[in-house]
Amino acid sequence: MDTAGKTVDFLFRAKRDKVTARRFFETSIARKGVPETVTIDKSGSNLAALQAVNAARETPIMIRQLKYLNNVVEQDHRAVKRITRPMLGFKDFRCARIILSGIEVMHMIRKGQMKTED
Known part of the structure; x- marks a missing residue:
């Protein structure tokens, strides 16, 4: 979700893994542009995927893994x-x-x- 509360993208998979999460983030960035920050849950695959995306970029995307900040997504x-x-x-x-x-x-x-x- 973006700051206006609009759904940017969603992905539903049987398993969470780094490869799938990275592909999701790269596709979402290609469609909607580069975000300043990304709020994720405590999933290790999402964190690893975003770190891999950041490794290939000059300006990194800020990653937030705070439970209360994820409430907006959960409410959606x-x-x-x-x-x-x-x-x-x-x-x-x-x-x-x-x-x-x-x-x-x-x-x-x-x-x-x-x-x-x-």
């Missing part, structure tokens, strides 16, 4: 959690990925973040 996911909780789980990961991506897109549309062609 509250709408998704409210919808998925009554579903009683997903049959497989592919199904979960498709459904959650759709829910995230609908949430972004509701927040006015999707551009439409008129």
Whole structure:
């Protein structure tokens, strides 16, 4: 999420690893530009990926791993959690990925973040 509360990008994977996290950050930076700071959870893979991205840059991206600063992101996911909780789980990961991506897109549309062609 950016400072205005808009979702920048999201990624849903079965496992967290450095390679996937780095690819996500590089793709997000290519699409939306370089952020000044990135707030992440305590995931070691996210930290390692951002450190690898910073190693290739002249001006590093500031990394914040403070729990209370991540609350904005968690509050944004509250709408998704409210919808998925009554579903009683997903049959497989592919199904979960498709459904959650759709829910995230609908949430972004509701927040006015999707551009439409008129």
